[in-house]
Every structure is written in C-alpha cells, then in structure tokens.
Amino acid sequence: MDTVLDLAPVIPVVVLEDARDAVPLARALVAGGLRAIEVTLRTPAALDSIAAIAHEVPDAVVGAGTLLDPDQVAAAEAAGARFLVSPGWTERLVDAMRGSGLPYLPGVSTVSEVLRLLERGVTDMKFFPAEAAGGAPYLKSLWSPLPQARFCPTGGIDADRAPDYLALPNVACVGGTWMLPKEALRTKAWDEVTELARKAAALAG
Secondary structure, three states: OOOOOOOOOEEEEEOOOOHHHHHHHHHHHHHOOOOEEEEEOOOOOHHHHHHHHHHHOOOOEEEEEOOOOHHHHHHHHHHOOOEEEOOOOOHHHHHHHHHHOOOEEOEEOOHHHHHHHHHOOOOEEEEOOOOOOOHHHHHHHHHOOOOOOEEEEEOOOOOOOHHHHHOOOOEOOEEEOOOOOHHHHHOOOHHHHHHHHHHHHHHHO
C-alpha cells in the first residue's frame, strides 16, 4: 500500500475505551465499505485495539492516529498499524513516520506547513482541524498554487459537509466520526454502524 488516501472516501476516526469493542466495530465498518480505520491513540485501549483489528479483521486496513512523538510511532507499528496519522508535525515526528516504512499523513493547517512538507517530498497530508482552520474554501484556495498536495481533511466534518470537501480536486478522502454515534457504540448497535458506514462509502459516487 503506497497511500491510504485512495482506500475509501471516508476514514472513520475511532476512539475506543474498551479494546473488546475493536473487532466488532471494525467488522461493522468494513461490512459498510469503509476498510481504512484510524484508531486514535487517545485512550489506554488504543494499542490493544489496533492489535486486535490487525489480527482478527484481515479486510480492514487499521491505522494509528493522534501520533505526537517517535515513541508512539514505534508503538503503533509494533501493534500492527498499517498507516500513521498525526494532527501536526515536527521534524522528528516526520522522520520517525518515514522511518517506519508505513504510509503516513502528517497534519497541516497552514500554507507554510504544506510547503515545508513538499520540500521533504511529502505530498499526502492531513488537514486539521478542518472546519476551524478554514474548511473547504481554504483547501479550494490551495489547489491552484499547490496542486501537488493532496489532503485528508478531518475535524468538524459530518455527512452534510463531507461532499463539499470530496468535490475538491486536492481532497482524496475525509476523516470523521459521524458514522460512529456514541449511543450506537454504547449499546453495541453494530448494524447501525454498518448502515452509516455504507452511506458514508457511497459519498464517493
């Protein structure tokens, strides 16, 4: 896999409090057509969740998100993550992500950050926090001067806003949580998650 951006129009951004929910949740998302799943390293259950999905849901492409330092990159790789995502980036963090050999999406929110990554040969990026940082109009304005940069915007995007982003030539996919309503996760309503994932996957059309 060279890039995660082309796996699906939507990457679910998953926060798991209980690793026992990881496998059924991943299966529900895959059944709905969303193979790429970003598990954020925001909870103690995250690494165990990544390992469980990697081991038990072969059709899923599980990645690690909210990476903040090189140690987390190593831990995510060891757990079985197949791609890496960070909310922002530093030189050390990008060096570690590149050194892992895994596809990675460093986070940006300014033109200068994009330019610095392009200088390093990085063309696939996360745009975060998308809505707060200018939204679809901001990304649209980057297309003309920086057409080589491709983005996965994440942050404040829902089912209604996603099509505006996906219509842009420099947006390959979006990240979001709207297919993972808290009540459905609490009650383990995996069929509901699958249906919402199916609707999200259809946004590519």
